[in-house]
Amino acid sequence: MSLTAVTKSFGAVRAVDGLTLAIPRGQTVALLGPNGAGKSTTIGMLLGLIPPDSGKTAIFGIDPGQAVRQGLAGAMPQEGGLIPRVTIRELLTFIAGTYRAPLPLEQVLALAQMTGLENRRVDKLSGGQAQRVRFAMALVGDPDLIVLDEPTAALDVEARREFWNGMRTLTGRGKTVLFSTHYLDEADEQADRVVVVDRGHVVADGTSTDIKKIVALTTVSVTAVGEVAWLGDLPGVTRLEVRGDRVHLRSADPDATVMALAQAGAVRNLEVTPADLEDAFVALTAKETV
Numbered sequence: 001m002s003l004t005a006v007t008k009s010f011g012a013v014r015a016v017d018g019l020t021l022a023i024p025r026g027q028t029v030a031l032l033g034p035n036g037a038g039k040s041t042t043i044g045m046l047l048g049l050i051p052p053d054s055g056k057t058a059i060f061g062i063d064p065g066q067a068v069r070q071g072l073a074g075a076m077p078q079e080g081g082l083i084p085r086v087t088i089r090e091l092l093t094f095i096a097g098t099y100r101a102p103l104p105l106e107q108v109l110a111l112a113q114m115t116g117l118e119n120r121r122v123d124k125l126s127g128g129q130a131q132r133v134r135f136a137m138a139l140v141g142d143p144d145l146i147v148l149d150e151p152t153a154a155l156d157v158e159a160r161r162e163f164w165n166g167m168r169t170l171t172g173r174g175k176t177v178l179f180s181t182h183y184l185d186e187a188d189e190q191a192d193r194v195v196v197v198d199r200g201h202v203v204a205d206g207t208s209t210d211i212k213k214i215v216a217l218t219t220v221s222v223t224a225v226g227e228v229a230w231l232g233d234l235p236g237v238t239r240l241e242v243r244g245d246r247v248h249l250r251s252a253d254p255d256a257t258v259m260a261l262a263q264a265g266a267v268r269n270l271e272v273t274p275a276d277l278e279d280a281f282v283a284l285t286a287k288e289t290v
């Protein structure tokens, strides 16, 4: 699927601003970004639900709306979307009727880890179960591309874990997956590729390891003794922060920083903390503001 230089404004707000993204078949991609970054609008355009002001979108080379109607792409609603007072079986059977070649109900239930629950009413489910029903709804047409807008928002840790277990079965079958998330650890754990979006365009694109490398965010910290401002000039240091009696040095070259600390005799209770994706994300989006 691809989005090429897509732009969308709502009044004076430019929600998506010249965004380009191509995802090859079989890849699982996380779309990561702060509130209002343009993730939902991007997904809406990709699915043909929101017409872009300019730019092009395609799913497997064809018009997105057509791809969705043909069952090539399946999407999961963020919340709601469940008709009350029907059973899971009735709901999924109804949706299956809208596709030409739906997956058999048993397979959908198995993929969404709902086997045995098919006679439950959809309004009597736990949050995690309801989310798995929405996930099942996205799978009924047996799509090759699955698009999920914040699939685990509002789920507790256990429900998130269950959800991703089901997803892994699908990615193991070579499906292409695009999901948006606020949970940075989730992007790190679940995606082959992380695309960071801010103010409507892509600010970073790579594996989570690549993104950590781009921003080189290792923190080297030592216990402060006396005047510490000079530590900010050590090799590799990009930022100095003093908290209590500790000095925290952000470093793009932690080996060089530690070596210089040692030479200066300033190694006291040394701690070296590697970057996590959350740090990388904050730094990437903050950098844009400068």
Ligand SMILES: Nc1ncnc2c1ncn2[C@@H]1O[C@H](COP(=O)(O)OP(=O)(O)OP(=O)(O)O)[C@@H](O)[C@H]1O
Binding pocket: 010, 011, 013, 014, 015, 016, 033, 034, 035, 036, 037, 038, 039, 040, 041, 042
């Ligand atoms: N239908 C709309 N009408 C007016 N403004 C909109 C509309 N949809 C989105 N916006 C604005 O466009 C910008 C991008 O919104 P979007 O929902 O795409 O971001 P997001 O990254 O999905 O955010 P969140 O993580 O909060 O869901 C925001 O400033 C939002 O307020």
